[in-house]
Amino acid sequence: MNTDTNNKVEQIQHMLRKMGSLVVAYSGGIDSTLMLKIAHETLGERALGIMAVSASLPELEQQQAVDIARGIGARLKLIHSDETSDGRYLKNAPDRCYFCKSNVYDHMVAYAQEHGYAFIVDGTNADDQNDHRPGREAARERGVRSPLLEYGVTKKEIRQLGRAYGLPNWDKPAAACLASRIPYGTMITIPMLSQIEQAELALREMGFVEFRVRHHDQIARIEVEAADFPRLIDQREGILTALKTLGYTYVTLDLAGFRSGSMNEVLLKHGKRKAA
Numbered sequence: 001m002n003t004d005t006n007n008k009v010e011q012i013q014h015m016l017r018k019m020g021s022l023v024v025a026y027s028g029g030i031d032s033t034l035m036l037k038i039a040h041e042t043l044g045e046r047a048l049g050i051m052a053v054s055a056s057l058p059e060l061e062q063q064q065a066v067d068i069a070r071g072i073g074a075r076l077k078l079i080h081s082d083e084t085s086d087g088r089y090l091k092n093a094p095d096r097c098y099f100c101k102s103n104v105y106d107h108m109v110a111y112a113q114e115h116g117y118a119f120i121v122d123g124t125n126a127d128d129q130n131d132h133r134p135g136r137e138a139a140r141e142r143g144v145r146s147p148l149l150e151y152g153v154t155k156k157e158i159r160q161l162g163r164a165y166g167l168p169n170w171d172k173p174a175a176a177c178l179a180s181r182i183p184y185g186t187m188i189t190i191p192m193l194s195q196i197e198q199a200e201l202a203l204r205e206m207g208f209v210e211f212r213v214r215h216h217d218q219i220a221r222i223e224v225e226a227a228d229f230p231r232l233i234d235q236r237e238g239i240l241t242a243l244k245t246l247g248y249t250y251v252t253l254d255l256a257g258f259r260s261g262s263m264n265e266v267l268l269k270h271g272k273r274k275a276a
Contacts, residue, residue, distance in 0.1 A: 005157045012147045013042045021046040022119040023112045025105070025144065026076065028065025030162050030169050031123030031155075033072075035148060037165055039121070040074040049074050050111060052081040052104040055190045056177040058197045060204075068169060079107050089179075090188045094134070094267055096179060101135035105142045120144045127155045173210040174260050181215050183263060195246050202242040206235055210258055218249035223258040 016022065016039055024036045026049035039047035049069055053062060062078075069076040081104045083089045089099040108120055122139060124146035139146070148158065162170030178193045192215060199213040199220055208228060214221040220243050224232055232239065232253060243251045256262075 005153075005160065008151045008153050008157070009038065009161065011151050012038055012153075015147055015150075016042045016047075016121075019043075019119045019121075019145075021117045022048075022121055023108055023117045024049045024074075025108060025120060025122040025139075026051045026065065026069065027123070027175075028061055028068060028169070029123065029175055030167065030172060031125055031148065031158055033065075033068055033123075033167055033169055034158050034162055034165070035121060035123040036069060036074050037072050037167060038147075040072055045075065046117075047074065048115075048117060049076040050108050051076060051078050052107065053078050054081045055084050055193045056100070056179050058178060058200070060201065061175060064169075068167070071168065077111070079111065081107055084188070084190055084193075092179065092182060092184055092186055092188050094184050096184070096188075097133065097135035098138050100177070100179075101138035102141075105138055105144060109142055122146055124149045125155055125158055126152045176260070180261070180263060181212055183214075183216060184267075186215075186217075195248075198246050199243050199248070202246075203239065206238065208232070212258060212262070213243075214254070214263070220248040220251045221254050222252065223254045223256075223262060226257040229253065229257075 021043065022039060024032060024039050024047060026032045026036050028051070036047070036049045051062070051065055066076065066078075081100075083100040083103040086099050086103060089096055089103070105120070112118075112120055120143070122144055124136065124139070125148040128136075128149065159170055178196050179188050181196045182188055182192065196213055196215050200211070203211055203213065203222070208224055208231075211222065211224040211228070214223065222232065222239075240251050254262075
């Protein structure tokens with residue numbers, strides 16, 4: 001690990017010591033996992049991970065996140081968020097994540113205040129400033145701090161640190177809530193989220209790692225890395241059977257390949273993207 005990255009970690013540790021006690025908004029992704037790892041090593045029992053559980057979180061992701069936190073030795077609390085009861089979230093406008101994160105952070109703030117934790121931190125990093133993230137505003141409004149962002153830790157550095165610390169998800173592809181598979185403007189329903197979750201589980205069981213199943217009513221639009229195109233075509237009969245059984249009428253391959261946040265492309269096309 002280079003000196004600059006080590007210095008950033010030391011600065012973050014100093015920051016956390018000054019905070020005294022805190023809650024880490026934990027999702028099981030490498031960013032929040034690294035934040036939980038550093039917080040646990042720095043503050044011990046005075047650091048607690050909180051993970052929000054709802055229909056928008058795949059069950060497999062939840063279990064893997066719990067196992068990782070257990071492996072770190074960090075304390076973890078699961079709370080049930082209820083963004084799927086908020087009509088503003090279900091409306092699925094481009095600011096959907098604002099309402100989701102508002103709900104989640106309200107629960108975390110209440111828990112932190114009730115149990116005497118002084119701060120809430122998340123895993124937002126220096127590279128996240130370049131993406132459409134309306135949830136960042138919800139975090140800022142509630143005083144959530146982002147140590148990795150504040151000290152300029154990049155995604156590449158996070159993965160390097162994760163590997164050095166022996167975190168099992170150091171090279172895990174980025175994940176996102178199931179609602180991110182649904183085009184803006186399409187009302188979100190819990191059965192729809194479940195359908196997407198089961199479709200992606202089917203592809204995962206076939207050996208695909210970095211991919212998305214985008215939901216367009218009766219159409220499942222699959223994004224995989226271009227290198228996986230031949231393998232997907234080879235398994236097309238099994239994929240068709242699995243996804244049609246789940247209720248899709250048509251199953252397509254997106255020739256542009258996998259790209260995280262592809263549903264935001266419509267915002268760029270129409271000039272609606274806002275800094276978040």
